[in-house]
Amino acid sequence: MKKILITGAAGFLGSHLCDRFINEGFHVIAMDNLITGDLKNIAHLFPSEHFEFYHHDVTKFVHIPGKLDYILHFASPASPIDYLKIPIQTLKVGSLGTHNLLGLARVKKARILIASTSEVYGDPLVHPQTEAYFGNVNTIGPRGVYDEAKRFQESLTMAYHSFHGLETRIVRIFNTYGPRMRLNDGRVIPAFMGQALRGEDLTVFGDGNQTRSFCYVDDQIEGIYRLLMSDYALPVNIGNPDEITINEFAQEILKLTGTDQKIVYKPLPENDPLQRQPDISKAKELLGWEPKIKREEGMRLTYNYFQSLSDQELLKEEHKDFTKYIN
Template sequence: MRVAVTGGGGFLGSHLCEALLRRGDEVVCLDDFSTGNPANITPFLGNPAFELVRADVSRSVDVGGRVDAVAHLASPASPPDYLRRPLQTLAVGSRGTENALRLAARHEARFVLASTSEVYGDPEVHPQDETYWGHVNPVGPRSVYDEAKRFAEALTQAYRSHCGANTGIVRIFNTYGPRMRPHDGRVVSSFVVQALAGEPLTVYGDGKQTRSFCYVDDLVRGIMAMLDDDEPGPVNLGNPVELTVFELAELVLDLTGSRAEIQFHPLPVDDPTRRRPVIARASERLGWVPEVGIEDGLRRTVRWFADRPADIAAALTAIRGGQLDGGSAAEPRLPGPTLAAS
């Protein structure tokens, strides 16, 4: 297939691009690198099956040649990113999703929306299956991301119902692994960076709130299974093993050998207290289940971060300055000639 991946320079997007290339597909990566990292896709630039288009998909999505599938991953995804870019987050979830859907419709291509477990909000039903409608504050600080994804799901379903588009929706739960930005404000990257540096691990609330953590390789297998299928979804993709945030902090300390302390801070507004996916639909319809356990996945993630001391130093500078929102000075830039015009 020739697959267009919006947000292909990000954490998840770059892993998806790599997996598609590895199996022999052609990839068109679209990204404006507002939150993505050029270093993530630099190794692919010499591959003739890989094309990079630098573009803000909320403005336009232009891809030359045939397109067999579109994976729409473009969006700020960590709280610091979407809180810093509220209007851009809403734009990419609305206009960006429609532009990507139009691209797929023009080519009669398969379209897969990367939605999120955030559509469930702070759930009143636990664990969460795809029939649950969610418990979301539409005007809270997290609403720019939550509601952008909920609108994107409605738009994707409308294109399927009224335009006959071949669409699918995956709801992605917490995912971690190599290529996470070290100061993106997510709990795994924050804990690992702090532990490796011997800094106190920051736990918000009492640490009893729960999350389910899926290793990135498993998650990408699920997205690819959705691309290869005609399943409409929504389909939960995540690891159903549930941990408290405090248990995760202790595990990171154990795996890093760090003696750092754990510090507690007030819980952010509308932060979910429980989160665990029911993945029966993914298992039955896509043949997908996660395979990488939390300890194995965290070891791989710790090794990746430990090999990048300069990035950790830059991240700590940002954390101490309260700037958990952008790229670090250590992030390399792509040379201009490699960027196709959007």
């Protein structure tokens, strides 16, 4: 039986990856320090003899006994609300955490896949974004702590690949959505759905003409799985190229939820990208991958998930204590 370590395992994507690899017949070692993750996302896996959980911060030394075949590094705050609250921890997990896991992969002779992001492109001057584009990033702006953590992570990973001959993979993840997202994490889909379910007006930042491209989680997980099992070491975009403006998307949410709230506008945050659309030519060619789930279906499944939450979960705001992580 193959053994895989998944960091950030109690988070949105990490928990879905745990499900996928359990279903593929792997022994899954899940690791998370639970800053932004939640054990309820993986609680259903605890009875499995092929699943184990470590409550650990990967910026500290990581020890896994025995053999290890694969590592998926998905530990990182991913929403602006989180990484603006814990900027130093965000930088540390992208640098020290990545260094620790690359070292572990080298010792174990394991293949490692690093979760990068479309944010490495910053506010892009090229549209759609190809893997060859170097990006337009403000290193000292408020988003720089996340953008630069991921850009450094890619550089360090490629250095281990080139210098040590380590088997590495890099996925550049574009906006992904689906069940297990946190309602109040600041990203557009849970924000809109939470507001709609609470009867609040939908908040659009800027004029709403900025664009995003949303990929349903099942499609994203399939792309990540195929990349891990491929023999390609350079970064690959995994996302849905179906681009939509935020204004159009807000209207879709109002139609889906059957509500009649207004759309209200607030100032656009600094360095918020105006366009985001992946060029997935490389994923199609190398992995035979492209998204299958249409936004209408994916949004319905996601809305059903949020509807299933209790009133207490729906109404609560995120007030997690981050102070112990600020160092």
